[in-house]
Amino acid sequence: MPTPRKTRKFRYVSPFGPGMPAGLPVSAELLGGKGAGLARMSRIGLPVPPGFTITTEACTAFSATGRFPAGLEAEVKRAVARLGEAMGRRFGDPKDPLLVSVRSGARVSMPGMMDTVLNLGLNEETVAGLAAASGNERFAWDSYRRFVFMYSDVVLGLSEDECPFEAIFRKHKKRLGVELDTEVGAEDLKKVVAECLALVRKSTGKPFPTDPWEQLWGAIRAVFQSWDNDRAIAYRRMHGFPDDWGTAVNVQTMVFGNLGEDSGTGVAFTRNPATGEKEFYGEYLMNAQGEDVVAGIRTPHPIEDMKKEWPRLYRELEKVRRTLEDNFRDMQDLEFTIQQGRLYILQTRNGKRTGLAAVRIATDLVREKRLSKEEALLKIEPDGVTQLLSPVFQGKEKEKALKAGRLLARGLNAGPGAATGRVVFTAAAAEEWARRGEQVILARQETSPDDIRGMKAAEGILTQHGGMTSHAALVARQMGKVCVAGCGELEILPGRKRLRAGRRVLREGDWISLDGTTGEVLEGRIDTRPSDLLRVISGKAKPSRNGDDARFRQIMRWADSVRKLRVRANADQPDQARTAVALGAEGIGLCRTEHMFFGEKKLPAMQRMILAETPADRRRALRKILPLQRRDFEGLFKAMGSRPVTIRTLDPPLHEFLPHTEKDARALAKTLELPLKEVKARIEALHESNPMLGFRGCRLTWLVPEILEVQATAIFEAAANVRKKGVKVQPEIMIPLVGHHAELRSHEQVVRRIAEEVMKRKKIRFPYLVGTMIEVPRAALTADEIAGVAEFFSFGTNDLTQTTLAVSRDDAGAFLPSYVDRGVYERDPFATIDREGVGKLMRTAVEQARKTRPDIKLGICGEHGGDPSSIEFCHQLDLAYVSCSPYRIPVARLAAAQAALRD
């Protein structure tokens, strides 16, 4: 009597999909990320192509012994048989073969792991069966060709160098005088395959495996082995992932969207990813493979068309859409294939969206009671919020340009916002021009991951090919960049550095403007201005009808109700301060004071000070600056009201205030009535090998205390003056580049002396703080001593990163990007705090400082203060506040809330 089926449990294999037995419990540990996703979709009844996952435990066993664990073979055989039953086909059946894909799938995606093998199960016999069953010989042979190419590469490990398959294919296309793969017919494909198979035999000394089972076991073995290849091991070492995680293997039935006019493929979002509106959004293409859509070779149709053209399929998709949102409780980005009228969902994931969409979707999902406000807050990518504040065209400038006939073309509105800049045609050029301070628009036929850095450097991205879900569109939205995609009316010629629109030609460096909200591309420069949202929030415009600003405020209110970190702005001008307050700043965390030494009247006085011989002469020169600086501070204090304002005393080296050219030196000598020789000698004397590590910050005010005196006098006099007008300003004086507590002590004494003098003279008393930047490793290491003097610390993580990593930010371009590319640093350490290095030093500083002064006020004012991951780290350190540029404040508020929620 045969054992009843249900008692034969699986141990190493977890089936999924319609018609398959129940799988193992859903867990990424056991099934890998991809396997768990497939299992989950299967559970909620979505039509995923059936298949099975071989667990990570099987991999771990294989790694340890070099052999498949006992029982695995039987389980795989059984699962394949069940797959055949579910699909009504048999694996290796020469008449109508079951074909499968094999993919690796570790707990997290990891470079070095084996790539996908599609169409596994094909050989000389089954390909004929596939041709017969599909009624499409070309399809069958092209599938076989693809399988041979992939299998040889990823399983047999034959590189293009060893087996130039692509070259062979190209040779045939050339012979036939065609360009596209699809133009090669079945007979020629047979020739290509035959040549390639012969090459494999010659190269390996063995024939290409024809037995589908041999193919399958070869692929499974290759996945397991890829877990232990050098690249994967190096990656795990780098990220501290244990070796015994192992990888799963996903074996899944192949489905084809290119089996005729009742087949097709598509991608869709359950809501509009650009605006967040609750509408089904996507595109599809009949008789096509997924890669045809992504590559942008043919232009797909909007999903609405399907409603008319394929009403049943549309209804099915609509149901899938609802099911997904019910279960995943978020906007989903799904891929589907229709094989001869039957719908399959290949993948679903939380959809990328613009900041605008993220805010709308989050508030809508709360309104729909799908999410709590805390969950909703966690759904919004903080960086995306900046997009709401991204610029629009100024006034009626665009309208004028349109009237003037400057419209070049219309493309897809892939990334909203307005951008203007000089057009460049390569990512490298974009980076280079941007480095020179130019605004650029990157124009490409289509982008690829190689272009990422250039895209980041550009104001906007313009592509000739590709749809709303093309690489350019996806990445631009994620980055919050303006993007017009698939602009087929244009001809973009990177080789010739030209862009042609009808008879008009733009060359590299010509101005161009993009409206990413409408998809318009315009010739010439159209200046941009802050977003409407920003204007509404700043009180410069009325609330919008679409309610975007109300939703934004809603999110910010929720964020404020949960966050623990306070958020301040880096600002040094009254208008910046007002914007910051409008965006929610609770104070100024960094007021740089160097600009207060520049300007028509101030710079000559500063230069005279630098060229003075005695303290008395220096004081005399600085006295001219004092009333001007006092006015600067009064403006800032008024803008900030009773909020704290942290003012950093002079930081840059003196040579920044002196002329850099012979001509300017001559002019200065004349102005100051000094011999040119003397002026040049002083400039020469102030030259430094490594200015970053030179005579600046508190080192300067240590030897030239007159500067500190005039700054402190201006600050306290301004504070006294505005206090008398009822503005309860709280100045916090911050000394930069402190490395030793004695430096701070000496500065503190000067500041307190001046404060006493001013308060006595002005007959008013008010509180103020004296503290320091922590930006020198020695300061962090001796924070206990420094906290004996400092009432507050503010981490200057820009410089702290430069010194801790011994990397000059100005010079890092030559090597740092390669460190990020190769995964040494997960993210640019100047954008996101390097927690292992710089973070360790910060933690030491925090712990040491609190030992000496438990109530010390701790903050951060480096650019990291506006970076979500760094903000999370600051929350973990229990800092009091982060300080960032005004436009990053909403990001910081949200990121701080998320950190508190995750805590």
Place this chain on the structure above:
Amino acid sequence: MPTPRKTRKFRYVSPFGPGMPAGLPVSAELLGGKGAGLARMSRIGLPVPPGFTITTEACTAFSATGRFPAGLEAEVKRAVARLGEAMGRRFGDPKDPLLVSVRSGARVSMPGMMDTVLNLGLNEETVAGLAAASGNERFAWDSYRRFVFMYSDVVLGLSEDECPFEAIFRKHKKRLGVELDTEVGAEDLKKVVAECLALVRKSTGKPFPTDPWEQLWGAIRAVFQSWDNDRAIAYRRMHGFPDDWGTAVNVQTMVFGNLGEDSGTGVAFTRNPATGEKEFYGEYLMNAQGEDVVAGIRTPHPIEDMKKEWPRLYRELEKVRRTLEDNFRDMQDLEFTIQQGRLYILQTRNGKRTGLAAVRIATDLVREKRLSKEEALLKIEPDGVTQLLSPVFQGKEKEKALKAGRLLARGLNAGPGAATGRVVFTAAAAEEWARRGEQVILARQETSPDDIRGMKAAEGILTQHGGMTSHAALVARQMGKVCVAGCGELEILPGRKRLRAGRRVLREGDWISLDGTTGEVLEGRIDTRPSDLLRVISGKAKPSRNGDDARFRQIMRWADSVRKLRVRANADQPDQARTAVALGAEGIGLCRTEHMFFGEKKLPAMQRMILAETPADRRRALRKILPLQRRDFEGLFKAMGSRPVTIRTLDPPLHEFLPHTEKDARALAKTLELPLKEVKARIEALHESNPMLGFRGCRLTWLVPEILEVQATAIFEAAANVRKKGVKVQPEIMIPLVGHHAELRSHEQVVRRIAEEVMKRKKIRFPYLVGTMIEVPRAALTADEIAGVAEFFSFGTNDLTQTTLAVSRDDAGAFLPSYVDRGVYERDPFATIDREGVGKLMRTAVEQARKTRPDIKLGICGEHGGDPSSIEFCHQLDLAYVSCSPYRIPVARLAAAQAALRD
């Protein structure tokens, strides 16, 4: 019946000196450093002027309450009375008054504490008594004048600004047409005093105190108050000294060396401080004050003269000399005063000595069984040992110069050794010229503490005034500098930047040579060569007759027997390596490889490599360098035999290999047959804002691994070749500027691959290590991860100090000296490890590294590796070795021994 005296115990007062009651137990805690020294001399029966010490406990009580503690007044009165009895005079006696000095004396000497007040007890009445008793009215009034000056300044706190006493005195001297104080007679001194006293009354509103008791209590109070002045408090904060230490007050009978021809003063060393020979050595001056000798106004007589002139006093002094050596068990430097035929010892301390003398004295004291070898080792200042290795004139050059009549003058042989250089006349000029790479001789009339840095920068020091114990002589000996002092035959004119010797005139920049061993000063350049000791030790000369080399070896043997740290050399040439081995190097700790890319054949290949476009082109260019570098390494390995050799791979940035001038760029373009534009563009592209933090070290070899490959190939091929000849070389490959373990991993893989290839090809196997410099703070912070890859660490404390302090060594001249001057850093952190900052990071690195790899080999190869205090710290960290320049190796051996002995 009166209470017997002996039962009335002292509590706050501790008497000392002949005729005084027994004092409290000798302890610096209670009596301060100075008080304890006086008490100790008193105990061993030396004729110190009697006096008493008010304890630190009295000060602590005063600090707490602002009042003298109960009982103190009575004790002081009693002590003063006993003092009068001992001296046969009475305090305040108008006929023959007892005068005292009042000095502060904390546990350690501390800036901010009250200066000395001399001649306390004088007023209009007692000054007459003093005149009568001494029979010298001028002496009495000059003593009174000095007292008024000092007391007004240090007790009444009247600055020269408020009470311009010196100006008044100058005015009178001008009026009288005299220059020296001694030329002003009694009557005029009376006028000066009267004017000054009037000024005090006008300035303070109170008369100058005339009551001797009021004077005394005022001075005691001022000492106590000075403990709590800002400067002293700041100094204690800076050094972590507790406030409750308090200071003692020393009240001591005045003795005078200027009371006639049977009075005098002198200083002496119990052995020759220049050679260490066991001979009484010193100088004295009759009818003079101590300051006359130190200031070098009159030229004193050698102590031998006293034997003839004052045989009784000489015998007494000889006895003192023996007593001191018996008790202090070291060579002493003593000050004495003879007052009307009676000898007083004012002070004794361990004498400063040359390195030569230190070695001789230490070995002699062991031979005399006064010291154990361990104690002897601790008596030698390690830095002094370098002096034994200091240069002498080459061949017969000096003899030739003498014959040619180039002798300018003869002075005192104050600092042995030979020096040649360009003469400069200010310390600032010495620093500046030295910075430009010039050898300089600093010529001054007399030096002062302001000149210290200039003296350090100079090869030798020449003074016109001052004796063997003048400032110049003392400091030069301590620094191990060549010095000719008191060369009265010369006229040194700093204002005119000239030096006159009879009719010959030298101008700034002219060459001059000094023989510090003979005192000769010669015109022109006479090249120097290594010391005889060095030649003997290196086997280039026979052992010397005077036994100096034998003594040196003896000390080194003792040091080697106790030290735990191994000592290696920083060397990259075979001759350096041989010198290092002769001086005791146990390996090479740092072989810099950059010079191996310079030279006639190598540099063009390196430049071609830098300008190459592809890795293949780079390899082709580097291939030319390979055989030359292999030969370099073979030479080094042969010199080092079986000792370990740590080789650092290329460290400097590429721009160091490219031309810096238009002309050189043109030449390079021609050589390489490249367009000039391209060469210049490459130079431009390699320019950096902060090269110290730029594209160098492992960042370079990370992106241009071809350099690493050729270096590793050269090293392993060289090692294989010399191994085949029986030299058991142990190469250790060291990767510079690592900040992340992944960087090191990637380099390690290249090195190991090359090693395997070479060993396979050469058919020989040998051990080698791969490790890293720890010179980036991030590396220290993540040492646990880096130790997972590195087999050894070597602390590169030069760069680690630059990055930890954020101080560029090249630019630090503008500010760092002021940090050292103001005591922020006790010593230059580039000379001595900053233990609080850099040291903390090193400790973290050591602890973290040992967690991952308990047997990791740890060393240091920064310049700190030759600095005694830093070596002590390395011993405390339990490093395996220190590595320093070859000539510092004996210093390091001795310092390592001392660290072990102190442990």
